[in-house]
Amino acid sequence: MSVRVAVIPGDGVGPEVVEATLPVLRAALDRQGESLEITELDWGGERFLREGAAMPADAAEVARAHDAVLFGAVGRPDVPDDELVWGLIIGLRQQLDLAVNIRPVRAFAGVPTRVRGTDGVDLVIVRENTEGEYTGAGGLVHAGTGDDLAVEVAVHSRRVIERAAEHACRLAEQRTGRLALVTKSNAMRHGYPLWDRVVREVAERHPEVELETVLVDAMAARMIQAPRSLDVLLASNLFGDILSDLAAVLAGGMGMAPSANILPGGDVPGVYEPVHGSAPDIAGRGLANPTACLLSGALLLEDLGHDKAADLVREAVATTLADPHHHTPDLGGRASTTDLAAAVLRQVTDQMETR
Template structure:
């Protein structure tokens, strides 16, 4: 983390409303920070700088607690986080994550050692990924200029289960078995979340499966989603196969409102949708525990991008937007809207990082956003 990282503030948390109180009585949100790997260490401090400005404008504080976990921790200790890591994270109101992954460490270690345990221990069963075209960010797809959809991805079961294994390793008969696990509870709660979200938007839920080829789990998904949405006023359900969905998302990206999908399909489609919107570098996500019994986690969709790490050219929009989603979840919608309006204004003015066809570095872009949020220009 850079020198811009705010100091840790001690606060007492009320889990029911996500608000803490400091000794002066001001409201403070207690946030765990895991910058992680690669460009995460560049875009997380950039986002924190802007989120602090938004908080100051709206009369609350953000108490950041940095955890230096990730691939460096793995190289030193053989694990992505310490044994009590999840217990320590549970004390916070939210988790702000950068990126995880390094070329010299298998993804099975980096993801299953940090990201996935957090999602599952804290029952973050909704992965929420808004996708829309932003000002000044051209889409490579014709007709996507008004694209505005949300992907609700089931986040803790489905195809990403731990059930399975490998047998006869190294032998001609070697085999790998991976079981997908779908539960009525898991499907029902994510479908209900999607329906509630759609009711406040344009009223369309698109459920994505592959029930013509995957004969047990996908028809079960279809049945439970249909039962969950039956009789909900103002909400329409359409079902589409994932291969047809991939094509239609490119051909008619404005035809969708809320897309609900399994862990694997939601993961793939959200990357595709982000690319259609102009760049995966601007895409945010929220790993939500809607009941708020546990902290939720907020992160950009992009990875650690080791090929550009340390060059100062990383796009901070995905991290900024994830931070805005975090503020909204913590009960600060006005501050969240200010953050989004600030980076949209900067993009509209033509300040863009190289992945968007511009020449601005991370610092230049962040400084421009910070000025919109009230930061005084640096003296020359």
């Protein structure tokens, strides 16, 4: 069997980390007697400059012809960020109705962090992925007059909250049973009280789940002060975006942060991406940490039912990172993108030979 993956290398360091990841995924699938079939797509900043759009009008249909999408990064200095982000990754999320963004945070042994007491941190942020402040609702009037007025409307609906909450509860059941809902319902009078009510209703259908509700500012402090008290977090689009970047520090930084955009129970391909962005300042220099992309690839394999291949990748990453010799500059080391990826690939091959 072939696993059909659409690959969007994108901009900046995206092509470098994607190129480093694909041989590892291919080797892990080989262990199961399966192959990786790649379709590379030239979507991103360069395409925008050439054709006026970061992806084609039929992008969603192109993606649907594959089992999954592996995405590198989007963004370049000569194109406004909103043009590329809305024209590619947010556009794909919305067109495919990818309801939730899964962001695991794991502190690997041997990886230095700027936060003390992170040993054993293993949490997952479930971020609602289609609504909140990221719908584009609102407008700008009186632009350029000195009286500019911008309105950004946050949209929260019961159906969307409910499906994100359902997935978070099921995930919590598979782990420790602890679920923390992150809101700001003490100051925002409509949207987040709705979150509180709907998530509480969903949690009542999952008696094994212990639900607590935490205000987002308190959660930001707790994430740094007591990260091991957390397991599964459920948050809105905006809060999930911010907190997951903060949580990445617990694992060593943005180079360690994978993600999956999925529609639980839906018949659409997920989009899997490292969340570190395009990092144009280091693009082409071999300095990018490919770990986030490698772990995003592991999520991709796992969601497609290739659990053993996914575990193989994660074990290889953990073993490799335990040796500081393989750390990239963001982790305080001197290894290049290809050095670290090659070491992970060797670990995958070695594990295959010993099993």
